[in-house]
Amino acid sequence: MMRRQTLRRLWLCGLLAYLGVIALASLLPPPELPLSPGGFDKLWHAGAYAAAAFACVPLWRRWPSLLLAGLALVAYGLLMEVLQGWSGQRSYDLMDALANSSGVAFGLLAGCSGLRGVLAAQHI
Incomplete structure (x- = not known):
């Protein structure tokens, strides 16, 4: 069976790869x-x-850490919008930034609801 730390690193790498896709x-x-x-x-x-x-949620279970991760994702979404505006090929859209931020809030709330137990059962 995979060690918890190895599984955690793989999960984090998957999250970082997903952010790269975004x-x-x-x-x-x-x-x-x-x-x-x-x-x-x-x-x-x-x-x-x-x-x-x-x-x-499985990576940072405690509220202060999870809140910091959420704020980092909001900042990442804002950065993506600013970079779009600077690219000259896409445009900055405040409504997109708000949609990104609301998605972060929804994802954290969903992860901390009853689904949190399912995620915690993964022992990441």
């Missing part, structure tokens, strides 16, 4: 994206950041 989706020029968000752009933003926040 960066690519945020910064690639629109024609190069494989999927078009259609009319659900804000939902895609919120969902992507909710999943990232949800994945933080």
Whole structure:
């Protein structure tokens, strides 16, 4: 059986890889994206950041650490929006930043609800 520390490192690497995918989706020029968000752009933003926040729950179980992870994700979402504005190919959108932040809040709340026990059972 995998040691807890090894599993934790793999989970963290997966989270970092997922954040890399978010960066690519945020910064690639629109024609190069494989999927078009259609009319659900804000939902895609919120969902992507909710999943990232949800994945933080097994890594940082205590509220102060989890809150710090959530704030880091909000800052990451803001950074992605600022970089989009600087790219010249995409634009900064305050509503996207708000969707990112609301996704973080939703993901943390979902992870700390009854689902927290399921995540904790993974012993990460």
